[in-house]
Amino acid sequence: MARNDPIYKLVYFDLRGLAETARYIFAYAAVEYEDYRVKREEWPYQKDATPFRTLPYLEVDGDVIGQSNAICRFLAHRFNLAGHDDLQQARVDALVDYVNDVRTGGLIGWIREEDKEQKEKLKAEFFNKTVDVYLATFEKHLKANVDGNREYFVGNAPTWADFHIAILMGMLQEGEANVLAKYPLLKAHKARVDNLKGITDWIAKRPKTAM
Known part of the structure; x- marks a missing residue:
């Protein structure tokens, strides 16, 4: 430095x-x-x-x-890493806000629960009933980014939204290893971010x- x-x-x-x-x-x-x-x-x-x-x-x-x-x-x-113009920056911010929706929509609840029986109940509910709506929405946004050839969520280069989402996907995989099995674009996106220099x-x- x-x-x-x-x-x-x-x-x-x-x-x-x-x-x-x-x-x-x-x-x-x-x-x-x-x-x-x-x-x-x-x-x-x-x-x-x-x-x-x-x-x-x-x-x-x-x-x-x-x-x-x-x-x-x-x-x-x-x-x-914020987006190249104000419209891209707004899209990045919206995606980041949606990550927070996932966190407060059941993810943090089961992670922080201390009672083992209740923790397993909350985890099962999140992965069996809740998570697919969020993942399908993320995949939809990634699929819509034709300008970036669907490699990143906004534009044709990484933004911090890509990092934020990839980290969330990693957390989900720690809870359920096959959670991204139905979402090949999300799975490939996480691997792409993880392999960035x-x-x-x-x-x-x-x-x-x-x-």
């Missing part, structure tokens, strides 16, 4: 979770940053010092940005965590 380049510090728990898309952006852009991981026992004492009493947050030369999507959007604009190296070296 050159002396005058910005100094980035990404702060999150020792998880992939809400910080992983930002890590993909850094990896793809080949930009150095500090991947600081807060220990669970330390978090209660640090919470009040964060912008929104949440993680992750990003320090940029001492300035602090909170909220995971705001962090990713900032980095994506800085590293040319920088990202494939990050996946190989990143800490092994539960989520």
